[in-house]
Amino acid sequence: MNVKVVDVAVVGGGPAGSSAAREASERGLSVLLFDHSIAHPRRKACGGGLPVKGIEWMDAPEEAIEGHMTSISFTYKNTKLKVPVNKGKLIRRDDWDFYLYNRAKEAGAGHIAERVKSLENSSGNWVINDKYKAKYIIGADGVNGFTRRHFMEKISREHLFAAAGYYLSIKPIENEVEFILGALPGKEGYLWVFPKSDHYNIGYCYNAGTPGMKEALHKLMDERWPGEFIENGKWKLAENGEIVNCKQFGSAIPSYNDPELFDEPVSGSNWVLCGDAAGHVNPIHGEGLNHATLGGRLAAKAISKGDPTLFEKYWRSHYSRDMYRAAKTKHRIYRSVFMKLGFALGRTPALFGMLAELTRGEYEGKATSAFWFKLPMAVLQAMFFMKHKELKNTT
Structure with a gap:
């Protein structure tokens, strides 16, 4: 034929x-x-x-958009860097x-x-x-x-991320995308919280085989929305006994080391x-x-x-x-000493503006050379616990 x-x-x-x-x-x-x-x-x-970077050419119709990011935050232990954004879109995949x-x-x-x-x-x-x-x-x-x-x-497995999480049917109160670092000290990866129109998309992304990933996510869930799993796909809230859908998902993602x-x-x-x-x-x-x-x-x-x-x-x-x-x-970024130093310097007036522009995809120029140029001032500001004006009311 x-x-x-x-x-x-x-x-x-x-x-x-x-x-x-x-x-x-x-x-x-x-x-x-x-x-x-x-x-x-x-x-x-x-x-x-x-992603904010390149969003102009990423075709997304209104019917697929579940919201618009108002901010992106990065949290490490008790330090939070919250960056306002105005272009990021939250879609239903x-x-x-x-x-x-x-x-x-x-x-x-x-x-x-x-x-x-x-x-x-x-x-x-x-x-x-x-x-x-x-x-x-x-x-x-x-x-x-x-x-x-x-x-x-x-x-190979050593070059993969394991990504998994839940669609938690609780309506978000604001459109802040969160990345929580250091939930598993010394491990490469993070937890995420993405607000959608009528639910939260929450999950973890760590090197495949990392122990404690699911437990770290469950701990975050219990801190934010205290409760327990009562059956597959259901989460019972401790505050009022309400039972909400909590559908699981997961897959592998390339992550070359x-x-x-x-x-x-x-x-x-x-x-x-x-x-x-x-x-x-x-x-x-x-x-x-x-x-x-x-x-x-x-x-x-x-x-x-x-x-x-x-x-x-x-x-x-x-x-x-x-x-x-x-x-x-990658290996250096997730080290505890780098996290502590990065968050201490990232909140300073010298570097936070650049961090915000990089996060929003607005920075023009050579970020590495600009970082080294601003670093001495950032170190001095960090020594005196100086924070950028947009972070005055945060920890």
């Missing part, structure tokens, strides 16, 4: 895959998007915050993913509701599941998905990986939505030029610097 050969088969319908399928279609390529369940929206292990998928379909991509279980190269074309054919493959099926395992080695892993090509003559499949997630905090969305588009651009390996040039020019820097400094 003769089967039509499409230009591109995209494996995975998340932000990376749908963005790639849409971009390829808009560039005039014929596209098949393989995902067994994207037509039935499902929730993901994700805080659901669109299932709605946003479904929207991106529909945009890909509207652009002309076809959808195959199947898992990709086999890939064979025959006469210069890829044969998918023994019945579909494509000239090029874009792998966007997540960390250690089929395409990652087919084209490259699996990402060695910057040399980013040297390895994630493309070949007729294939390219993007998003989590490529390992393109910030190793320090696990944020990857912007890299997934942009990476998918860049992968499609490379294929439209007839050379998937151009993706190496594209992604490196856009976001490799952040990746390498994060992988190099």
Whole structure:
């Protein structure tokens, strides 16, 4: 039986895959998007915050937005740095993913509701599941998905974050996104609290295998919303006995501890990986939505030029610097001594403004050189317990 050969088969319908399928279609390529369940929206292990940096080009419709961040705070022990923001969006991942998928379909991509279980190269074309054919493959099926395992080695456990948490059905009182550091002293990772329209998205993100992750999260829950689990998916509040939904989620996230892993090509003559499949997630905090969305588009651009390996040039020019820097400094960032020093200096008038601009994605210039220039003044201010005016009423 003769089967039509499409230009591109995209494996995975998340932000990376749908963005790639849409971009390829808009560039005039014929596209098949393989995902067994994207037509039935499902929730993901994700805080659901669109990063402030790059938000202008991250397509998010109003129907997928559950709120707008008013602030982002970082807490270490008794010190809290709260940064006002005005651009950050809080999305519902299932709605946003479904929207991106529909945009890909509207652009002309076809959808195959199947898992990709086999890939064979025959006469210069890829044969998918023994019945579909494509000239090029874009792998966007997540960390250690089929395409990652087919084209490259699996990402080992030592280079993964474990991310898990709950959707707690309690209405938030303000839209402050929180990152709690030091909940597990000496361990690399954090707890998060993301307020949504009618619930909290709370979770942990630590190196895979770190002991005590779930216990640390449960301790935070009991401090904020005292109660107990009474059955799977239910939380009973101690104050009034109210029972609220508390649905669990979880997944693995790439988090390279060695910057040399980013040297390895994630493309070949007729294939390219993007998003989590490529390992393109910030190793320090696990944020990857912007890299997934942009990476998918860049992968499609490379294929439209007839050379998937151009993706190496594209992604490196856009976001490799952040990746390498994060992988190099991850182990130092989470050390207790660095946390204490960082929070002491970060609250000073000399450095808080820069920290706020970096958090909001507004800082222009070379942050490293600016930091060293401001550091002597920050040290002097820290010695006299001076705080930035926006932190006067915080601990």
